[in-house]
Amino acid sequence: MRLLLLVLAAAAAACAAPRAAAPEPPPAADATVLRAAELARVRCLLVAPFENASDTPLAAEAATSAILSGVDAARTRVFPVAELRALFRDTPLELPEGVSPSLALELAGILGADAALHGAVEGRSKGSDPALVVSVRLALSPQRELLFAASAPVRPAPGERTEAAVRRTILETAQPMLARLGDPGRKRCFDAERTRALRALAVAEARAAQPAPPPPPQVVERPAPARPQPRTPRQVEWARRLGGAGRFVAEDVTFASRTAQLQRDAGLADLAVALSASSDVKARIEAFVDSSSDPEGDAKLSAAMAQAAVQRLVDLGVARERLSWAGRGGESPLLPNFTVRGRAANRRIEIVGLR
Numbered sequence: 001m002r003l004l005l006l007v008l009a010a011a012a013a014a015c016a017a018p019r020a021a022a023p024e025p026p027p028a029a030d031a032t033v034l035r036a037a038e039l040a041r042v043r044c045l046l047v048a049p050f051e052n053a054s055d056t057p058l059a060a061e062a063a064t065s066a067i068l069s070g071v072d073a074a075r076t077r078v079f080p081v082a083e084l085r086a087l088f089r090d091t092p093l094e095l096p097e098g099v100s101p102s103l104a105l106e107l108a109g110i111l112g113a114d115a116a117l118h119g120a121v122e123g124r125s126k127g128s129d130p131a132l133v134v135s136v137r138l139a140l141s142p143q144r145e146l147l148f149a150a151s152a153p154v155r156p157a158p159g160e161r162t163e164a165a166v167r168r169t170i171l172e173t174a175q176p177m178l179a180r181l182g183d184p185g186r187k188r189c190f191d192a193e194r195t196r197a198l199r200a201l202a203v204a205e206a207r208a209a210q211p212a213p214p215p216p217p218q219v220v221e222r223p224a225p226a227r228p229q230p231r232t233p234r235q236v237e238w239a240r241r242l243g244g245a246g247r248f249v250a251e252d253v254t255f256a257s258r259t260a261q262l263q264r265d266a267g268l269a270d271l272a273v274a275l276s277a278s279s280d281v282k283a284r285i286e287a288f289v290d291s292s293s294d295p296e297g298d299a300k301l302s303a304a305m306a307q308a309a310v311q312r313l314v315d316l317g318v319a320r321e322r323l324s325w326a327g328r329g330g331e332s333p334l335l336p337n338f339t340v341r342g343r344a345a346n347r348r349i350e351i352v353g354l355r
Contacts, residue, residue, distance in 0.1 A: 032176070033149040039180040041140070042147070044189035045071065046079045046113040051098030051120040054132055056162045059121040060098055063134055066167040067117065067174060075182030077189040079111055087195065091202040092341040101137060106336050108141035110198065111190060115140050115147065119170070125154070125162045132162070134170045138177060148177040201334055201345065230277050238274035242281045242353035249334075250349040253309065258289065258347070260304035265312050271351060272316035282322045282354040285309050290343035291330025303327030309349050324354075 047067055052060030064081065071078055084107070088094045099107070101118050108116035119136035135151035152173040156165035171178075230236045234251070241248050252267035262268075275283060287305035289298050306325035314320050335342040 033146055034176055035147045036176070036180050038140075038147055039138075039177060040183045042115045042138070043076060043182055043185070043187040044079075044112065044114045045076050045181070046084070046104065046108040046111060046116045046141075047071070047081060048099035048104035048107070048116060048118040049081055049085075049095075049097065050118070051100065053120055053122040054125060055123075056121070056125045056132070056166070058163050059125070059132070059166050062163040062166045063119060063121050063136075063170045066170045067119070067136065067178075070171050070174060070178045072178070072182060075184055077187075079113060079190050083195075087199050088202050093202050093335060093339050100338075101139075103336060103338050105139060105141055105144055106333070106338070110333060110336065112194060113141055113190070121154075121166060125156075132166070134166060134173060136170060136174050136177075138181075148174075150174070150177075198335075230274055232270065235270045235273045235277075238271060238351070239277040242274055242283060242351070243278050245353045245355055247350060247352045250309075250351050253349045254344075255305055255308075255347060258301060260301065260308045262308055262312060267349070268309060268312050269316060272313055272318050275313075275318050275322065280355070282324070284352040284354055285313070285323060285325045286328050286350045286352060287325070288328045288332065288346060288348050288350065289330055290337045290346040291333065295329060298329040299327055301327075302329050305347075305349070 047064065050060040050063040050067075054060075068078060068081070085095055095103075098120070099118060101116075104116040104118040108114075115138055117136065117138045119134065121132065121134050123132040124130050125132045132154040133151055134154055136148070137146065138148040139146050150173050152169055154162070154165050154169045156162060160168075230239045238248065240246075250267040250271060252264055252270075253262070254264040255261060256263045271283070275281065285306050287302040287309065289302045289305070292298055303325075304327070306327050310320070310323050310325045313323060330346070333342075333346045334348070335345045337343050337346060
């Protein structure tokens with residue numbers, strides 16, 4: 001009996017002792033990200049066309065249209081997808097069928113959107129073992145701070161078409177985000193002048209791709225004066241902008257790829273003439289590059305480009321004390337960097353008139 005009591009006491013003590021907590025399993029790779037409190041910051045939204053990596057041709061289009069229908073227009077203004085495509089239609093910058101995450105964020109920054117929403121439809125809807133998955137992401141622009149991310153398998157109900165199942169699934173998946181997105185407060189979105197300027201730049205890139213006709217022969221009627229005076233429309237316009245402390249892009253100034261080696265400097269020659277017309281005006285030469293994954297390298301390259309442009313102006317007769325320079329790295333892109341022409345347009349020299 002004494003032995004039995006000892007055994008029972010030992011068992012009771014073991015049960016009463018606290019057990020070590022089992023370690024929690026790591027979160028799944030596709031766990032939902034939801035920063036609910038910050039979704040109200042998004043009043044101006046760019047919804048990028050979803051990417052399609054599935055065997056269903058209209059799956060991505062169905063997902064995009066479903067997201068657009070789920071956004072409350074009273075709380076969030078969406079830049080129209082059709083208008084987004086029209087901006088670059090028939091230009092070297094024409095958008096692909098589906099927009100990647102990096103391109104979506106770049107477009108959001110250029111258009112002045114608070115955030116970019118993008119996603120994809122992936123997998124197979126046909127065959128013996130179908131596995132179709134939809135994903136959606138929402139990130140602030142330009143911070144690239146992820147506010148929402150989720151993915152879900154598409155499981156069509158009996159008799160339900162794949163496109164309809166995609167629409168239903170993406171709305172169910174995105175509902176926690178859509179319900180909190182935006183704020184009814186007033187905010188102006190997507191400046192029309194900015195949009196028109198972006199279209200004009202894209203069209204100008206298309207024209208630049210066409211071979212230019214040979215310039216007409218110039219007849220020199222009399223010797224040029226000792227001090228050059230603005231004669232061409234560009235020289236006159238640049239002299240006017242310098243005198244008004246304006247900012248403008250120096251056309252016909254290009255560099256050999258991503259280097260500080262000048263390839264064309266006709267614009268600098270015109271700038272030297274424009275500066276000669278106003279001896280009391282100074283100029284700041286600012287250089288920009290197409291952004292890369294190395295911001296420090298971008299800053300160094302743009303600084304070298306600006307210095308090369310300043311040296312060329314000095315060689316053309318401009319007093320060095322009238323010139324200053326700055327390297328701006330990859331900031332303030334004019335066009336998206338996803339094409340060769342877009343990157344070339346962002347590698348540029350801008351002039352700022354100073355009094």
